[in-house]
Amino acid sequence: MKAHIITIGDEILIGQTLNTNAAYIGERLSNINIDVRTSSVVGDDEGDILKEFDRCWKKNDLLVVTGGLGPTHDDITRKCIIKFFKTELIQNNDVLEDIKFLFEKRKREVTKVNVDQALVPKIAKVIRNSRGTAPGAWIEKDNKIFIVMPGVPSEMEKMMTSYVIPNLKEKLGVPEFTILRKTIYTTGIPESTLFEKLGDIEELLNGAGLAFLPSIFGVKLRITVKEKDEETAKNKLSEVEQKIISKAGRYIYSRDEEALEAVIGKLLKDRNLKLAVAESCTGGYVSNVLTNISGSSEYFERGIISYSNASKVEILRVNEDTLAEYGAVSIEVARQMADGVKSIAGADIGLAITGIMGPGGATAGKPVGLVYISVCDDKVCTAKEFRFGEDRLLNKQRTSQAALEMLRRHILGITQDE
Amino acid sequence: MKAHIITIGDEILIGQTLNTNAAYIGERLSNINIDVRTSSVVGDDEGDILKEFDRCWKKNDLLVVTGGLGPTHDDITRKCIIKFFKTELIQNNDVLEDIKFLFEKRKREVTKVNVDQALVPKIAKVIRNSRGTAPGAWIEKDNKIFIVMPGVPSEMEKMMTSYVIPNLKEKLGVPEFTILRKTIYTTGIPESTLFEKLGDIEELLNGAGLAFLPSIFGVKLRITVKEKDEETAKNKLSEVEQKIISKAGRYIYSRDEEALEAVIGKLLKDRNLKLAVAESCTGGYVSNVLTNISGSSEYFERGIISYSNASKVEILRVNEDTLAEYGAVSIEVARQMADGVKSIAGADIGLAITGIMGPGGATAGKPVGLVYISVCDDKVCTAKEFRFGEDRLLNKQRTSQAALEMLRRHILGITQDE
Numbered sequence: 001m002k003a004h005i006i007t008i009g010d011e012i013l014i015g016q017t018l019n020t021n022a023a024y025i026g027e028r029l030s031n032i033n034i035d036v037r038t039s040s041v042v043g044d045d046e047g048d049i050l051k052e053f054d055r056c057w058k059k060n061d062l063l064v065v066t067g068g069l070g071p072t073h074d075d076i077t078r079k080c081i082i083k084f085f086k087t088e089l090i091q092n093n094d095v096l097e098d099i100k101f102l103f104e105k106r107k108r109e110v111t112k113v114n115v116d117q118a119l120v121p122k123i124a125k126v127i128r129n130s131r132g133t134a135p136g137a138w139i140e141k142d143n144k145i146f147i148v149m150p151g152v153p154s155e156m157e158k159m160m161t162s163y164v165i166p167n168l169k170e171k172l173g174v175p176e177f178t179i180l181r182k183t184i185y186t187t188g189i190p191e192s193t194l195f196e197k198l199g200d201i202e203e204l205l206n207g208a209g210l211a212f213l214p215s216i217f218g219v220k221l222r223i224t225v226k227e228k229d230e231e232t233a234k235n236k237l238s239e240v241e242q243k244i245i246s247k248a249g250r251y252i253y254s255r256d257e258e259a260l261e262a263v264i265g266k267l268l269k270d271r272n273l274k275l276a277v278a279e280s281c282t283g284g285y286v287s288n289v290l291t292n293i294s295g296s297s298e299y300f301e302r303g304i305i306s307y308s309n310a311s312k313v314e315i316l317r318v319n320e321d322t323l324a325e326y327g328a329v330s331i332e333v334a335r336q337m338a339d340g341v342k343s344i345a346g347a348d349i350g351l352a353i354t355g356i357m358g359p360g361g362a363t364a365g366k367p368v369g370l371v372y373i374s375v376c377d378d379k380v381c382t383a384k385e386f387r388f389g390e391d392r393l394l395n396k397q398r399t400s401q402a403a404l405e406m407l408r409r410h411i412l413g414i415t416q417d418e
Numbered sequence: 419m420k421a422h423i424i425t426i427g428d429e430i431l432i433g434q435t436l437n438t439n440a441a442y443i444g445e446r447l448s449n450i451n452i453d454v455r456t457s458s459v460v461g462d463d464e465g466d467i468l469k470e471f472d473r474c475w476k477k478n479d480l481l482v483v484t485g486g487l488g489p490t491h492d493d494i495t496r497k498c499i500i501k502f503f504k505t506e507l508i509q510n511n512d513v514l515e516d517i518k519f520l521f522e523k524r525k526r527e528v529t530k531v532n533v534d535q536a537l538v539p540k541i542a543k544v545i546r547n548s549r550g551t552a553p554g555a556w557i558e559k560d561n562k563i564f565i566v567m568p569g570v571p572s573e574m575e576k577m578m579t580s581y582v583i584p585n586l587k588e589k590l591g592v593p594e595f596t597i598l599r600k601t602i603y604t605t606g607i608p609e610s611t612l613f614e615k616l617g618d619i620e621e622l623l624n625g626a627g628l629a630f631l632p633s634i635f636g637v638k639l640r641i642t643v644k645e646k647d648e649e650t651a652k653n654k655l656s657e658v659e660q661k662i663i664s665k666a667g668r669y670i671y672s673r674d675e676e677a678l679e680a681v682i683g684k685l686l687k688d689r690n691l692k693l694a695v696a697e698s699c700t701g702g703y704v705s706n707v708l709t710n711i712s713g714s715s716e717y718f719e720r721g722i723i724s725y726s727n728a729s730k731v732e733i734l735r736v737n738e739d740t741l742a743e744y745g746a747v748s749i750e751v752a753r754q755m756a757d758g759v760k761s762i763a764g765a766d767i768g769l770a771i772t773g774i775m776g777p778g779g780a781t782a783g784k785p786v787g788l789v790y791i792s793v794c795d796d797k798v799c800t801a802k803e804f805r806f807g808e809d810r811l812l813n814k815q816r817t818s819q820a821a822l823e824m825l826r827r828h829i830l831g832i833t834q835d836e
Contacts, residue, residue, distance in 0.1 A: 011631045013454045015445025016601070016640070019437050022459070027433030036431045037466060040458040041440070044629065048455060072613045072630045111614055131807075133610070152632060154812060183434070192489045192551070196529050201491050211462065212490045213429045214570060222434070277723075283709025284702030287723045291701025294777055294810055302729035305695075305705045305721030307714075311763065315720070315733065345729065359712055389549075392712055394572060 001172060003029055004060040005039035006052055008067035008077055009151060012041045020153055021066045028160050032169055033179050034062065044068060049080045057084075061144050062168075067151035069134040071113040081121050081148060085139060089119040092126050095135045102133060127163045131155045138167070145171070178233040179226045184244060186251040187218030187260065187405050188417060194219050197248050208240045216394060217260075217401045218251075253408055260404045261289045267411045268299035268349075275407075276345035277303040278316055278337040280328065281355040281371065285396045286403055301345045306337065316340035327366070329354050331383045334372035338383075342376055349410070350376045353403050355386075357395045369395060373403045375410040382406065382416055419590060421447055422478040423457035424470055426485035426495055427569060430459045438571055439484045446578050450587055451597050452480065462486060467498045475502075479562050480586075485569030487552040489531040499539050499566060503557060507537040510544050513553045520551060545581045549573045556585070563589070596651040597644045602662060604669040605636030605678065605823050606835060612637050615666050626658050634812055635678075635819045636669075671826055678822045679707045685829045686717035686767075693825075694763035695721040696734055696755040698746065699773040699789065703814045704821055719763045724755065734758035745784070747772050749801045752790035756801075760794055767828070768794045771821050773804075775813045787813060791821045793828040800824065800834055 005025050011017040019041060026036045037060075042052045049068075056063050068077030082089060096118035103110045117133045120126050127136030127149065134150040136159045147164055149156040186194060191214045198204055209224035223240050227233035245252060254263050268275055277287050277300075287303035290296055304315050309328055312318040318336045326332045334354050342350025355371030362368045368390050374383035384406065388398045409416055423443050429435040437459060444454045455478075460470045467486075474481050486495030500507060514536035521528045535551045538544050545554030545567065552568040554577045565582055567574040604612060609632045616622055627642035641658050645651035663670060672681050686693055695705050695718075705721035708714055722733050727746055730736040736754045744750045752772050760768025773789030780786045786808050792801035802824065806816045827834055 010629060011638075011640070012441070013444050013457060014448040014599075015441035015443070016631060016638070017633070018441050023430070023433035023436050025433070026431050030432040037463075038458060038460050038470070039431060040456060042456050045455075052456070070630065070632070071610045073619055074627075074629045108608070108611070111610055113613060114610055154634075154807070154809065181432075190526070192529050192532055193526070195490045195531060209492075211428060211492045212488065213435060214488070215435070216572075220429075220434070222429070279702075282706075283714070283718070284697075284705030284721055284723070287702030288700070288706045288814075291723075291725065292811060292814070296701070297725055297779075300701070301726050302733070303702055303721075303723030303725070304733075305702070305709075305723070307709070307721070308719050308763075311720035314762075315722075344732075345726075361715075389572070391572065393710060396706075396710070 001034045001061045002059075003034050003036045003062040003064065004056045005036065006056060006063065006065045007039070007041045007151075008044065008049060008065065009041070010043040012067075013043050021151060021156055024153065024157060025064050025066070025160065028165055029064070029168075030181075032165060032172065033175055034168065034172070044074055044076060046076055046080055049077065050084060053080065053084045057144065057146065063144070063146045065146070065148040066156055069148065069150040071117055071133065077148060078121070081137070081139075085121065085123055085141065087121050087123045090122050091118050092120045092135065093118070094128060095120065095126060098128055098130070098135075099133050127159050129155050129159065131158050136163075138164075177226050177228065178230045179224065180233045180237050182223045182237055182241060182255070183257050184221040184223070184241065184252055185218060185254040185257070185260075186221065186248060187253060187401060189219065189248070189251045191219050194248060194251070198244065199247065204243050205240060206236075208236055210240070216398050250414065253405070260401065260408065262293050264290070264404055264408055264411070265293040265296055265299065267408065269295075271411065273299060273349055273411070274301045274345070274347040275299055275349050275351065276301045276341040276347035278341035278350065278352040279303065279305050280307060280312070280337070280353060281357045282353050282396050282399050282403075283307065286351070286353060286400045289400055289404070301347045304341055312337065315344065317344070327363075329356055329366055329370060329372065331372045331374070331385060334374040335376070335381055335383050338374035338376040339381060348377055349407070351403060351407055353399060355395075355399060357392045357399075358390050359392060371395075371399050371402070373399070373406055375406050377410070380410070382410060384416060419452045419479045420477075421452050421454045421480040421482065422474045423454065424474060424481065424483045425457070425459045425569070426462065426467060426483065427459070428461040430485075431461050439569060439574055442571065442575060443482050443484070443578065446583055447482070447586075448599075450583060450590065451593055452586065452590070462492055462494060464494055464498055467495065468502055471498065471502045475562065475564070481562070481564045483564070483566040484574055487554075487566065487568040489535055489551065495566060496539070499555065499557075503539065503541055503559065505539050505541045508540045509536050510538045510553065511536070512546060513538065513544060516546055516548070516553075517551050545577050547573050547577065549576050554581075556582075595644050595646065596648045597642065598651045598655050600641045600655055600659060600673065601675050602639040602641070602659065602670055603636060603672040603675070603678075604639065604666060605671060605819060607637065607666070607669045609637050612666060612669070616662065617665065622661050623658060624654075626654055628658070634816050668832065671823065678819065678826065680711050682708070682822055682826055682829070683711040683714055683717065685826065687713075689829065691717060691767055691829070692719045692763070692765040693717055693767050693769065694719045694759040694765035696759035696768065696770040697721065697723050698725060698730070698755070698771060699775045700771050700814050700817050701725065704769070704771060704818045707818055707822070719765045722759055730755065733762065735762070745781075747774055747784055747788060747790065749790045749792070749803060752792040753794070753799055753801050756792035756794040757799060766795055767825070769821060769825055771817060773817060775810045775817075776808050777810060789813075789817050789820070791817070791824055793824050795828070798828070800828060802834060
C-alpha cells in the first residue's frame with residue numbers, strides 16, 4: 001500500500017508551526033509496513049488544496065490529510081473534500097452528542113460554530129473525536145482510502161491509535177513481504193568516523209539497508225531488511241546488528257529506540273541507585289529530560305538549579321575560596337557541585353554541570369561553549385571539560401547529552417573518552 | 419517569486435526526525451516575501467528524488483532542497499543533481515581547505531570520504547559550510563534558482579543567513595506588493611471562544627487575512643495584509659490589531675512574536691525583580707524554559723526541583739504536618755513551596771508547581787493531570803488548581819505555560835482567571 005501524507009496550513013509553510021503531525025503519522029504507518037513514499041504541505045488555499053488532493057489521489061493507494069478542520073473561517077478542508085468527492089454535508093448526531101458532552105465537561109457553552117462541526121461528508125465514515133470538536137472522516141472510493149483528521153496533535157493521535165491504525169491493519173491482511181527495521185543509537189562519535197569504523201559497508205550489509213541519521217544528540221543507524229519470510233528477515237537483521245556492535249559497541253547506548261534518559265532510568269532502577277543533579281548553565285534542562293521518564297521519582301531524588309553563586313555556596317556547599325580562585329565555570333567547582341548535591345540529597349550519585357551557554361557571559365580564557373561536567377559517587381569522582389558551540393539552546397542540548405552519556409558510562413564502569 | 423521546499427530523507431517520512439528544516443527555511447523565505455506555496459518530503463530513492471525535482475522545478479521559480487549531502491553511502495542528493503542538470507563534479511579547493519581546517523580544529527584526521535565532499539557540481543556556485551563538511555550549491559538556469567544545502571540544521575541555518583537570504587534579496591529587488599504579517603499570541607482561552615469574542619470577522623478584517631493557530635501553549639492570531647504601498651499596509655495592519663486588542667486584550671501576552679518566558683524576562687528585568695522557582699512534577703521544565711532566555715541570570719536566582727518529600731522539607735521548609743495532612747499535591751503545599759523558595763533565595767517572587775503528570779501517581783481524589791501552582795511575593799500569595807490531561811509530556815508543557823501566565827499576571831497586577 002503506497003501512501004502519501006498531506007498537511008494543510010499556512011502556519012506549517014511559513015514555519016510558525018513544526019510539522020509534528022506528518023512525523024507521527026509517518027511513523028505509525030511505517031510500523032504496519034505501509035510504504036510512505038512522499039509527503040507534502042499545502043497552504044489554506046482552496047485551489048492549491050484541490051490540486052494537491054487530485055495529484056496525490058492519482059498516485060497513491062492511501063491519502064492521509066490533517067489540518068484545516070477547526071471551527072473558524074480559515075478552516076477550509078471540509079469544503080474542499082465536499083468538492084473533491086462531489087458529495088454533500090449531513091448532520092451526524094453522534095458527533096453532535098460528542099460535542100455537547102465535551103462542552104458540558106469543560107463547563108462551557110456550546111457555540112454555533114461548534115454545532116456546525118457535526119456536519120460531515122455524506123460518503124464518509126465518521127472518525128469520532130474524544131479530545132476535541134472536529135470529527136475525522138474515512139472515505140473509500142475506487143479501491144483507495146482517503147483519511148482526514150484535525151490538525152491538533154493530541155486529537156489526531158487519538159484517532160490514529162483508536163481507529164485509523166486498527167482499520168488499516170484489517171484492510172491490509174497478511175503482508176507479501178516482511179520488512180523489518182532496527183535503529184541503533186550512538187553518541188560521542190561523528191558520522192564520518194563511525195562510517196569508517198564500520199569498514200566495507202557492502203560486505204557488512206550483504207543486501208540490507210543502512211541509514212546514518214546524525215543529530216546533535218548523536219548518530220542513529222537504521223538497518224532495514226526486506227525478505228519473503230519473517231525468519232530470514234529476523235536472521236539477516238540480527239546478523240547486521242551484531243557486526244555493528246562488534247565494530248562500534250562502545251558508542252551504542254540503545255538498540256531499542258530508547259532515549260539516553262530512558263536507558264539511564266533503567267540502569268538506576270535496576271541497581272536501586274538514587275540520583276541528584278546540580279545544574280548551573282543548563283538551567284533545569286538535564287533534570288527535565290531525566291524526569292520526562294515516567295516513574296523517574298523512583299531514582300531522581302532532587303535537582304538544584306544553582307544559577308547564582310550564592311545558591312552554589314548556600315545549598316551545594318561549594319567552597320567560597322574555590323569560587324573566588326577558579327570561578328564558577330571551572331572543573332573544581334563542577335566536582336564540588338556534584339559531590340555537594342550527592343551529599344545533601346543522601347543520593348548514591350551526583351551529577352553536576354557548569355558552563356557558559358552564551359551568547360553573553362564569556363570572559364578572558366573562558367569562551368562561550370565552555371562546559372565542565374562532573375559525576376561522583378562515594379568512591380569515584382570524574383570531571384571533564386567540553387567545548388561546544390555558540391548557540392545557547394544547542395549548547396543546552398549538547399551539554400545535556402554529554403552529561404547523560406558520562407552518567408551512563410559511570411554507572412556501567414565504561415571509561416570516559418579522552 | 420513562487421517557491422517550493424524539498425526535504426530529502428527516509429527518516430523524515432517515517433517520522434524518526436522532525437522536519438525542522440522546512441519550517442526554518444519557510445520562515446526565512448516568507449520574511450523576505452517569497453511565496454512558499456507548497457513543500458514536500460521525498461525518501462532516499464534516486465527515482466523519487468529526480469521525479470520530485472522535475473515536478474517542482476517546472477511549477478516554481480525557486481526550489482530549496484535540503485538533506486542527503488552527507489559523506490556516507492545513503493547520501494545521494496549530489497548524484498541526483500548531477501543527473502538532473504546534466505552536469506559533472508569538479509573539485510573545489512576552497513571547500514577542500516574548509517574541510518581540512520575543520521578537522522584540524524577538531525583534532526581529527528581527514529578521511530577519504532570527507533575529501534570527496536570537496537567535489538561539487540560544475541554549474542553551481544558553491545555555498546561554503548563553516549560548521550560541517552558538506553558544501554551547499556546555488557544553481558541558476560532558465561531564469562530559476564535551485565538551492566541545495568545539507569540536512570544538519572545548524573549547517574543549513576548558517577548557510578541561509580550568511581549566503582542564501584542576502585543573495586535572494588538582491589535578486590528580488592524592489593517588491594511589487596507589500597505583504598505584512600503580524601502574529602498576536604494569546605493564552606488561557608480556547609479557539610472557538612476567542613473566535614466568538616472577536617465578533618463579525620469580515621467587518622473586523624475588512625479585507626485583511628486572519629489565521630487562528632491553536633496549540634497547547636495557546637492560540638496565535640496571524641494577521642496578513644497585502645497592499646500596493648507600505649503606508650496603506652501598515653495602517654491596515656495596525657487597525658486590525660487594535661480591534662483585536664480591544665476585544666481580547668486580557669489574553670494577549672505578546673504582539674512581537676515573543677515567547678511567554680521572554681515577555682516575563684523583560685518584565686522582571688524592567689522592575690529589577692529576582693525570581694526563584696520550586697518545581698515538583700514539572701521536574702525542571704519551567705526553570706529550563708525561563709533560562710532559555712539569554713541574560714536570564716540577571717533575574718533567575720535559583721530553581722529547586724523538589725521531587726522527593728524530603729527535599730521539600732529540607733530545602734523549601736515545607737511543614738511536615740502540612741505534607742502529612744494534605745499530601746504533596748495540594749494547594750497548601752504549593753503555597754508553602756512558593757513562599758519557601760522565595761525566602762531561601764532572598765528573591766522578590768517565588769513560583770511553585772506541584773502535581774501529578776502521569777501516567778502513574780494518581781491516588782483517590784487526586785487524578786493524573788491535577789496541578790497546583792502558586793506565585794508569592796512579600797505581600798500577595800496566589801494559588802490555583804488546574805486539571806490537565808493524561809499525557810506526561812503534554813502535561814509538563816501545559817503546566818509550564820499556565821505557571822508562566824500566572825506569573826505574568828502577578829507581575830502586571832492583572833487578576834487571575836477563575
